[in-house]
Amino acid sequence: NEITKEAITEALPAGTQLRFFLAALVLAAIVIFAAVVQGKRYQSRLDRLSEVGLSKQGSEIKRTSDEFSQLNRHVSGMARDLEERVSQLEREKIRLTAMLESMQEGLLVIGEDKNILLINSAASRILGIAVERATGHSLLQIARNADLEALVDEALASNRGGSREIRFFKPEEIFLRVNAVPYRVASGERQAVLVFHDVTEIHRLENVRREFVANVSHELKTPLTSLQGFIETLLAGAWQKPEHTRRFLGMMEEDSRRLSRLIHDLLDLSRIESQERPERREPIDLGQITGRVLSGLESQIVQKKLTITNTIPIGGSKALGDPGAIEQVLVNLLENAVKFTPEGGSIEVRSKAAEGAVRVEVQDNGPGIPEGSLTRVFERFYRVDPARSREMGGTGLGLSIVKHIVDQHGGSVGVTSPGVDRGSVFFFTLPLTDLS
Numbered sequence: 562n563e564i565t566k567e568a569i570t571e572a573l574p575a576g577t578q579l580r581f582f583l584a585a586l587v588l589a590a591i592v593i594f595a596a597v598v599q600g601k602r603y604q605s606r607l608d609r610l611s612e613v614g615l616s617k618q619g620s621e622i623k624r625t626s627d628e629f630s631q632l633n634r635h636v637s638g639m640a641r642d643l644e645e646r647v648s649q650l651e652r653e654k655i656r657l658t659a660m661l662e663s664m665q666e667g668l669l670v671i672g673e674d675k676n677i678l679l680i681n682s683a684a685s686r687i688l689g690i691a692v693e694r695a696t697g698h699s700l701l702q703i704a705r706n707a708d709l710e711a712l713v714d715e716a717l718a719s720n721r722g723g724s725r726e727i728r729f730f731k732p733e734e735i736f737l738r739v740n741a742v743p744y745r746v747a748s749g750e751r752q753a754v755l756v757f758h759d760v761t762e763i764h765r766l767e768n769v770r771r772e773f774v775a776n777v778s779h780e781l782k783t784p785l786t787s788l789q790g791f792i793e794t795l796l797a798g799a800w801q802k803p804e805h806t807r808r809f810l811g812m813m814e815e816d817s818r819r820l821s822r823l824i825h826d827l828l829d830l831s832r833i834e835s836q837e838r839p840e841r842r843e844p845i846d847l848g849q850i851t852g853r854v855l856s857g858l859e860s861q862i863v864q865k866k867l868t869i870t871n872t873i874p875i876g877g878s879k880a881l882g883d884p885g886a887i888e889q890v891l892v893n894l895l896e897n898a899v900k901f902t903p904e905g906g907s908i909e910v911r912s913k914a915a916e917g918a919v920r921v922e923v924q925d926n927g928p929g930i931p932e933g934s935l936t937r938v939f940e941r942f943y944r945v946d947p948a949r950s951r952e953m954g955g956t957g958l959g960l961s962i963v964k965h966i967v968d969q970h971g972g973s974v975g976v977t978s979p980g981v982d983r984g985s986v987f988f989f990t991l992p993l994t995d996l997s
Contacts, residue, residue, distance in 0.1 A: 667737075667757030671713055673750045675700050687757050689731040704729075709739060709755075716741035716753045726760065735761045769941075776942035780823055780957070784816035791816075826958040829889075830941070833965045839883035844994045847921060848875035850884065851910055854891045861899050868907040873921070877912075880919050880991035882970045887991070890966050893959040894923045894987050901927040914993060918972065922988040930978040930985050938976055939964040963989065 667684030669677055680695045688695075688704060695703050701710050708727045715723050722742040729735050738758040745751050791809045799805045851873050855862070862869055880887065898908045902925045909924045930938060934945045942957035967974045967989045978985035 667755075667759075669700070669755040669757075671700055671717075671753045671755060673717065673752065675710075675713060675717075677703060678752070684757055687731075687735070687737065687759055688729070712739060712741050713753060713755070716743045717751050719743070735759065736764045737761075773941060776957070777827070780942065781820070784819045784823075787816045788813055823958075826962065830958055830962055830965065833886075833962060833969070836969060839886055839966075839969050841883040841885070842881060843884065844879040845882055845884050845887055845991075846875060846877075847880055847887070847912060847919065848873040848877055850888050851891055851921075854888060854895055855910075857892070858895060858899055865899065865902070865904045865906075867899065867902055867905070870907070870909040870911075872909070872911045879994050881994040882991055886966045886970070890963050890989060891921075893963050894989075897959060897987075898923050898925040898927070901925065903927065917993055918990045919993050920988055920990045922986055924984065924986045926984040929981045929983045930976060931981055932978075935976055935978065939974060960987075967991070 662682050664681060664683050667687040668679070668681045669684050670679035672678050676697060676699055677695050678697075680692055682692065685692045685695065690703055700713060704710075706727060706729060708725060712723050712725050712727070720743065722740065724738065724740045726736060726738050729737060736759075738760050740756045740758075741753050742756075743751060743753045791813045795806065795809055799809065848871075851871055852875065855869060855871060895908070895910070902908055906926045910922070911924075912919055912921045914920075928946070930945055934943075937943050938945065939960045941961040944957050964974050970991055972990040972992065974987075974989045976985055976987045
């Protein structure tokens with residue numbers, strides 16, 4: 562471009578160059594003047610616009626400030642409402658958790674895929690599995706019970722709930738009444754709530770009731786059948802023979818006494834079981850009561866030539882309880898000892914105090930008790946040797962009465978035996994009373 566300018570300058574005459582210069586100068590002056598004038602015009606216009614604009618802007622700012630304040634109030638209110646809702650949900654969650662954990666019944670929530678979504682502590686305890694190990698796992702994997710799986714399938718496949726009694730082994734045998742209720746969540750997924758009721762104790766009591774009825778029927782039937790046979794024999798003409806009549810009447814008397822003892826023991830057991838605590842509660846002199854019981858059994862002791870050793874001192878440690886009930890305990894234990902100890906044998910009665918209780922022991926050198934029967938001898942109508950026990954007039958309720966009385970007094974009962982024909986030691990404990 563510089564080369565082009567120089568070429569043009571050299572090509573023009575000198576006068577022409579001067580005229581061009583002056584024309585350019587005048588044109589520059591005109592442009593400058595016009596710019597100044599136009600600039601002032603724009604400046605005044607900007608000043609006016611600025612004044613008007615500032616006043617309008619102030620009102621806009623004020624209006625905007627009011628709108629932000631209102632929005633802030635709305636947002637603050639929403640925040641407070643949200644915080645209150647969150648707090649309410651937390652309280653509901655805590656309340657629901659407390660309710661689930663305080664339930665005695667087990668509760669499971671099962672998803673459509675039959676995975677465990679929720680389990681409470683009772684269900685964890687009943688099924689014998691930790692909560693963290695159960696949640697999220699398959700019900701069949703956790704419970705391993707086909708009947709429970711079938712109940713869940715029925716509930717999820719229908720709109721109706723179901724109920725079923727199911728037997729589990731965890732590891733001992735238990736019986737559970739399971740109720741299954743299906744429902745549908747917002748997403749459309751089907752779920753089910755399972756509630757477990759432990760009815761094991763009800764089953765046990767039902768078995769005890771059936772056994773009790775069967776045993777009572779058998780115990781009553783035996784002497785009644787005997788009595789009926791003797792009566793029919795006498796009516797058939799045996800009464801005309803005095804020697805037969807006397808023998809039959811003697812046997813009938815024994816059967817009637819046996820029935821009387823059985824009914825008496827049943828009434829005693831029923832009365833004792835209906836009481837929650839002893840009728841009386843006072844200091845008991847065990848030495849004095851033991852001496853009185855042994856005096857009542859003196860004729861049987863002399864007849865069998867038994868050696869009795871009683872080391873319970875009169876006026877010694879005092880137990881707390883009902884004197885009449887504790888005397889019945891000692892009567893039943895000592896009668897058994899006298900009854901089953903062979904002729905010429907020995908019986909020892911002793912006591913010792915330990916840890917706020919007194920322990921009374923009755924030891925004999927009789928037939929002893931097999932190991933498998935040690936835990937069952939205090940059951941109603943249980944006999945180690947049924948034939949021998951009936952022969953000696955036992956009802957099978959004496960030791961059961963002993964256990965119930967001692968349990969009412971807050972004590973415990975038990976028996977030890979080295980084995981068959983090596984004797985046994987029956988014992989019970991009672992709380993001590995401090996007379997000082």
